[in-house]
Every structure is written in structure tokens, then in C-alpha cells.
Amino acid sequence: MSAPTLEDWTVAKRAETVPGVHELVRLRWSPRSFSARSVTKDDLRILFDAARWAFSSYNEQPWRFIVARKEDGADFERLLNLLVPFNQGWAKTAPVLIITLAKKTFSNTGKPNFHALHDAGSALALLAVQATAMGLHIHGMAGFDRDRAHKELDVPDDYEVVTAVALGYLGSPESLPADLRERELAARQRKPLTELVFEGRWNHPLPL
Numbered sequence: 465m466s467a468p469t470l471e472d473w474t475v476a477k478r479a480e481t482v483p484g485v486h487e488l489v490r491l492r493w494s495p496r497s498f499s500a501r502s503v504t505k506d507d508l509r510i511l512f513d514a515a516r517w518a519f520s521s522y523n524e525q526p527w528r529f530i531v532a533r534k535e536d537g538a539d540f541e542r543l544l545n546l547l548v549p550f551n552q553g554w555a556k557t558a559p560v561l562i563i564t565l566a567k568k569t570f571s572n573t574g575k576p577n578f579h580a581l582h583d584a585g586s587a588l589a590l591l592a593v594q595a596t597a598m599g600l601h602i603h604g605m606a607g608f609d610r611d612r613a614h615k616e617l618d619v620p621d622d623y624e625v626v627t628a629v630a631l632g633y634l635g636s637p638e639s640l641p642a643d644l645r646e647r648e649l650a651a652r653q654r655k656p657l658t659e660l661v662f663e664g665r666w667n668h669p670l671p672l
């Protein structure tokens with residue numbers, strides 16, 4: 465049997481949704497294999513502009529991004545070295561690494577912004593959808609040293625280091641070690657809507 469093509473793979477990873485969910489949502493997923501094709505500065509401008517238009521509490525726009533492209537050399541290595549070994553193993557193939565950050569206080573009042581992490585996540589979700597529309601993928605990571613990131617990336621105290629992200633074009637699953645290749649090819653799983661969406665009060669599933 466011949467190896468799966470990237471197209472086979474895209475179909476295999478497409479979310480099993482109810483009819484009507486947009487293809488951009490269905491086709492977003494988090495790969496661990498990236499192709500060597502680089503992501504241009506023009507593409508980055510589009511992606512971060514999409515993120516910029518996310519909603520946020522009081523329109524604070526608390527998200528910030530530290531970006532390194534592989535061709536940037538030392539900057540890319542600095543970000544890669546923050547990742548736990550498991551994530552370094554696959555994320556080193558991505559042409560772009562990103563650290564997302566969130567400003568913890570409101571600029572106007574100095575009061576804590578409880579929703580800063582929420583809003584940084586919203587911005588990344590919009591970036592992910594824009595990436596999908598451009599044939600790109602992102603893969604978020606909690607597995608990195610946030611304290612070291614704070615120090616080594618000169619992040620001010622008022623900002624939380626939130627996630628690391630790999631960005632690029634899909635690569636071949638064949639380039640992954642066997643255990644990761646299996647996960648890469650596996651169908652994606654989600655909880656049922658009945659566990660997630662309640663009607664009026666806690667634990668009364670909304671019949672959808």
C-alpha cells in the first residue's frame with residue numbers, strides 16, 4: 465500500500481462535525497510534522513493582523529507575540545530551547561516559533577484583567593483560522609519553561625507568558641518517529657455537545 469498523501473491526511477484529520485460547520489473550522493488541526501517551506505513576512509503580517517481583530521474585555525487587546533523564523537537563527541534557537549524535550553523533538557521542524565503573552569492589568573486603571581488569558585487565546589484562535597485559510601497550521605504548546613521565557617525574552621513583569629506555538633506548512637507524517645506518526649494519523653476526538661452545553665443551569669444538557 466502506498467504512503468498516505470498530504471491530501472489523504474487532510475481528509476483523515478477533518479473534524480466530524482454536524483452539517484453546516486465551516487470548512488475552516490473543520491480543517492484546523494495541530495500537526496507535529498512541518499515542511500521546510502518558510503513562511504514569508506507578508507504571511508506573518510496577515511496572520512497577526514487577523515489576531516489583532518479578536519474581541520477582548522474593554523477592548524484592551526492584551527495579547528502580545530514574540531516571533532522567530534528559522535532563518536532568524538539565534539532568535540529561533542532561543543525560543544526552541546525553551547520547549548520541553550518532547551516538544552523540541554518535533555517543533556524544530558517548524559519554520560516559525562511564537563510565544564504568546566498577555567498583559568495582566570488594564571492600561572487605563574492598572575486593575576487586574578481577569579480575562580487577559582481568555583483574550584490572548586481568542587487572538588490565537590483567530591490566527592489559527594486565518595492560518596487554515598492560507599494552507600498553514602499552528603500547534604500550541606504548554607510544554608515549555610515559562611519562567612525562563614520571562615527572563616530570557618526580557619518580558620516585563622506586567623505580562624504573563626502564556627503559550628508557545630509552532631507555525632508552518634504541513635510536512636509528511638513519514639518524517640516523524642513511529643509513535644508520533646500514529647498520533648499524527650489518528651482521527652481527532654471531542655467530547656459530545658451534551659457534556660459541554662447546558663440549558664439555563666448547570667448539567668441540564670441543551671437538546672441540540
Ligand SMILES: Cc1cc2nc3c(=O)[nH]c(=O)nc-3n(C[C@H](O)[C@H](O)[C@H](O)COP(=O)(O)O)c2cc1C
Pocket residue numbers: 492493494495551603604605606607608627652
Ligand atoms: C494551550 C495548549 C497547550 C498545548 N500543549 C501541547 C504541548 O505541549 N505539546 C503538544 O504536543 N501538544 C500540545 N497542545 C496541542 C493539543 O494537544 C491539541 O490542540 C489537542 O489535542 C486537540 O487537537 P487538535 O488541535 O488537532 O484539534 C496544546 C494545545 C493548546 C491549545
